[in-house]
Structure formats: structure tokens, C-alpha cells
Amino acid sequence: MGPMFAPLQNDTFLRACWRQATDHTPVWLMRQAGRYLPEYCATRAKAGSFMGLATNVDYATEVTLQPLDRYPLDAAILFSDILTVPDAMGLGLSFAQGEGPKFAKVVRDEAAVAELAVPDMDKLRYVFDAVTSIRRALNGRVPLIGFSGSPWTLACYMVEGGGSDDYRLVKSLMYSRPDLMHRILAVNADAVALYLNTQIEAGAQAVMVFDSWGGVLADGAFQEFSLAYTARVLAQLKREHAGVKIPRIVFTKGGGLWLKEMATLDCEVLGLDWTVNLGHARALVGGQTGGQGKALQGNIDPNVLFAPPAQIELQVKRVLDSFGVPHTDATQSGPTHIFNLGHGISQFTPPEHVKALVEAVHTHSKALRYKR
């Protein structure tokens, strides 16, 4: 059965996921709980380390809710990391101060690949407990999004051992031994699907797959090594839980060239980065009122947040206008837009600028609807 939760008070985000009319464009921000918030830094200091923060249910709950107390955001997203699954596979994830993720063990040869298996979900219990705790703490304010890295993105880190600027090791393996890469990706896909399904059982009301590094692949390789395994995840996901349908979001950074192919994915929402023209994306995959299609999520450049509020407002308008007027017919589904950044928020962002952005989205997206 799973836990019982308070009824949802703001369903704007979920309605937009299902391409239903809303009175404003819902907004949330990738990495909205993060280092740009002083209250986040305070909690993180108490926790001692990033993993100390992510693995502690109370801290994870606390930081997930922090941005909601500052801004009228329309969704919450689980505070966690995209690399928890390979950590549970035994690769030993850590974050050195001021640096990116690092794995103690890397997967670069046949022997290391042979050892890989879908991890016991008990090792990720801290994540599922956090989901339930956050959902309770939200008390129905806004929906909670669960997430995971995509099979390809996880593979990048598992082979490279951390971040990379040329993806030399993971691509060397891919081009030299595609058989080994396919085996890594198959294990990752099954692990990610189980991980997301368990998040859904714990209380996640939507799930998102972050294909952060799909865009570094060549045409052809993207379809074979990233898209196919995202599809394998989606095929295994629960369609509903406790009588409520669970929308699925896929975000491929740098994936704008493959939008038509991503339209075939069995998911409800496609996330877009700032290089994509939302009007063009809507024409390609957004569908018509009454027809099939995908909701679109994105896509302002996070660096806009370094400009003064008047410039932020101007850029927010440009992004809303590029999507155009969302459909407003309450009797049927149609093209919808979920406002977000095109990538995670920078740690250097002034918090008061985020307020200007969120307010501009609400104000102008309402005006856009009434202007007609």
C-alpha cells in the first residue's frame, strides 16, 4: 500500500505535465535546493559533507523545502544526487569540498563490467525514506518530483570516475568495445527503473530522468547508447500508484537536435535546454489541442539570473513568448509549458534574483493567457 499523504493543494505542475489547461505556467528550478541559498549552506555545514546531507532524512527534507519557503514554486524535487545508483552498486561515491563527484572504483574493463549488477534497493533506503519524509513535510503544498540520472549519464561517471571535459575514457570504451558499453547500460537501465519505481512507491508524484551527458554523443551514438536505454527505463516504470497516474519527464542536455526522435519516448514531458527555440519545439513535439504530444519543460539560461531584475523579467517574457499561448481549453488536452532553467541553478546566483524570476513567470504567464 505505502504511506498515506495529505491531499494536493497546488496541482498546476501535474496538470501541465498531462497537457491540461492551467491559469498560469508552473515553475520550478533544477537544483532549486542548493548552494545559492544561505540556509542550504547552513544545513550542509551541520551535515558535514554532501553525502552526509543527502543520506540524512531530516536534512534532505529540510533542504528540499527551503526554496519553497522563499519562492512560490509549483513543485518540489527530492534533494539527492544523480549518482546514488552507481554508489549503491559499490563504486564508492564521494564529493571533495569544492569539487565534483568522484568514484573510488571505476568501470573500464571486462572484469569490472562483469561485476556490475542491479543493486539491492535496501542500500538506497535513505533515498526512499527521504521521499516519504519530504512528501509528509510538504503536506500537499506542491507535488514532489523524484529523479535519477539516465543510464548513459551514470555510465559516463562510472567509466570516467568523475566529471570530464572530453569524455575520452567512456567514449574510448564505447567505440572500442560497444558490447561492454551495452552491458553497462542494460544494468544501469534496469537499476534506474527499479530505483524510480521505488521512489514512486515511497511517495514521488512525478519522476524525471536526467540525461545530463546525452548531448556529448555523436548522432547515431546518441540513439544507440543513450536514447535506447532511456526508453528501456521508461518501459519498466509504473504508470500509476495508489490510483494516481505518475508523469515522467526526460531531460537531455544538448539533445535539441534529436527532439523528433525523443518525441517517440513513452513519457509525458521533455525537458529542454536554452539552445532550443520553444516555439519550434512546440511545433515539432507539443501537439495540438485535442491531439497527442508532449508537455515541454524549460528553458531559460541560468546565467540570466546574474542580470538585474528588470533584465530577468525581460528574458522570462522572451522564453514565455517563444512557447506562445498555452492551450486554455479545460475540456481537452493540448500544448503546455512548465517553466524551468535549461540547466541547474548556479551556486553564485543572488537569491533575490530567483524571486524576480519566479514572480515574472507567474505574472507574465497569466497575462499571456488573458491577452488573447
Add this chain to the structure above:
Amino acid sequence: MGPMFAPLQNDTFLRACWRQATDHTPVWLMRQAGRYLPEYCATRAKAGSFMGLATNVDYATEVTLQPLDRYPLDAAILFSDILTVPDAMGLGLSFAQGEGPKFAKVVRDEAAVAELAVPDMDKLRYVFDAVTSIRRALNGRVPLIGFSGSPWTLACYMVEGGGSDDYRLVKSLMYSRPDLMHRILAVNADAVALYLNTQIEAGAQAVMVFDSWGGVLADGAFQEFSLAYTARVLAQLKREHAGVKIPRIVFTKGGGLWLKEMATLDCEVLGLDWTVNLGHARALVGGQTGGQGKALQGNIDPNVLFAPPAQIELQVKRVLDSFGVPHTDATQSGPTHIFNLGHGISQFTPPEHVKALVEAVHTHSKALRYKR
């Protein structure tokens, strides 16, 4: 008048630039003279530093010719750096061992922008002398390509002071003070045009604009801050020199989404990175036999070169096949392909793998034509 040079023996590359039929697909590699070659490292050691190498005419000539002695490449490219122009503006370019470029002075405020001006070309005399020296040393073997960074790409480095992974400073300036950014870009465009024209007078037989960082811009910002200033450069370029027409290549890394808009540029060739499907690009901008269009240059992932030769050959075939059979009608122009990497060659590349790639391009591109 300028210097006199030996007649050209291999015009395959230039013919392909002009969309004329060739018996094989010409190939050259971005950064083909570089650290992956032991002979390059030896010359660089003699020179003491990267700038010591780039500013010495004899060394620059020596390293430019090194890859041609190893591989049957169809073009040479001037050995230099994309950042020579801002260096000549007085920003003080240097390269610390094992690190990227760094400027002593940065351009981040109104006062620094006001100081910017098109530099005296005498400060870049070492580049033009190298062009003439290389052209002489080539003795007509293959054509020599001159190049520059694009106005936007130069601006990124001038504002950031070096490389960046988030372009926070340059984008902050762009979103906060678009007027200042436009002023930087206008100066850069006029400087780049003069720089390329002087390279043409010194002996460059084709010129290329590297918009290495255009792809980090949002849709809308790319058109306004990158594409418009590349167009401003192109509008000022000499169409011919000493009675010979000079083809112009524009390469925007990550620019695949804007291909249709780039088709309007007044240049002969568009460079593409590996995310772009060449067949799709050909359909969009390659034109028909007898019609208008652009030659396409690219676009294999440089990481393919880390795979064994058999896999390299397979990937070369895939790239050639994705473009399809180039037109073969000697009486008129039509779609042509210049084989290249989608980005500069990695310093870790095994030199013998480059040989496998170049040979595979020649062999398979001939087979592709005769197969019909």
C-alpha cells in the same frame, strides 16, 4: 601584389569548398599540428612555450608541415592560436604549462570596453610572416587555410580571462549590459576581418572562422551576439586575391540547431560537429546539383581515434555514408563534403590511428563514388 608562390598540385580541398566534383573526399583535421605528434612536442620544447612556438616563423612553419609528412592530408592549416587578436589588443595572452589560455587583462566593465580598438596589424606581423613562410614551404603540395576565432568566441575569453565551464562572467555582462557586449563584438568583428584579409594577402588560400563557443548561447542570443558578428566579419572579407577566389569556412561548435540560419551566411563552407547528422545537414543546406548551397565540413567524434583501426574504419564509413554520395558531375557544382573531426584532435591520440583514419577516408570515399 604580395609574394609569388608555386602552383597548387592538390586542389581537392579547394574544389570541394566550391562544391565542385572531386575523385575523393578531401580530409584535414582540426589541430592536426599538435601535441599528439612527438615531433611537435620536440619543436615545442625547443621553442620553450606555446607562444614562443606560435610567434617564431620557422617553428610555426615546421610544425604546420609535420602532419603532412606523416599523412596524405588534403590541406594545411596555419599553426597559430584563435586568441592572437585580443593579445594584439593588449590583453596579454599566455599559456601556463598544461593549462588553457589566460589573459593578463580582462574586459568586464565600461572603462575596459571603451579602451578596446582594432589593433595595429603590425603587432600580428609574426602571423602573416608565418603564413607566407608556410605557403612557400608547402611549395604547392596542398592549400593553406588561415583562421581566426569568431567575435563571440574572442569575447568569451576576453571577459572570462581564460576558459570557462559556465560562461558566467561573459553571459552576466551580455544579459546585464547588452550595449557593452555589442561594442566588444563590433570591435572584434572589424579586427577579425582585417586580420583574415591580411592573412589572405600573405598567402592564405582559404580562411576559417572558429566560433568555438557559439553553441553555449541561448536561442535568440546566438543570433544576436554570435551569428550577426560572424556575418559582419564575412561582409568585410576579400573575395579573391591575386586573381584566385578565397573560400570562407564557418564552424560553430554546438551550432547544429541553427543550421538553417547559418545557411544565410555569406560563406562557402559550414563546419559541423559530431552531433549533427550529415545527411540531414545536406538536405537542409547542401543544395542540389546545379543549385546553390554550402559545402559541409566535418564531423567525426575525435574520440573515435582512441578505438582500434578496424573500429575507426567503421566509424569513418558511417560518417561518409551519412553524407551520402557527393555529386560527381564535373560540369556543374553540387553537394560536397570535406572530411574532418567535429572538434580539435586530442593530445592523447595515437598517431598511427590518425593514419588509419586518413586512409579510410580516401579509400571509402572513392569506393562511395564508384559504387553508384
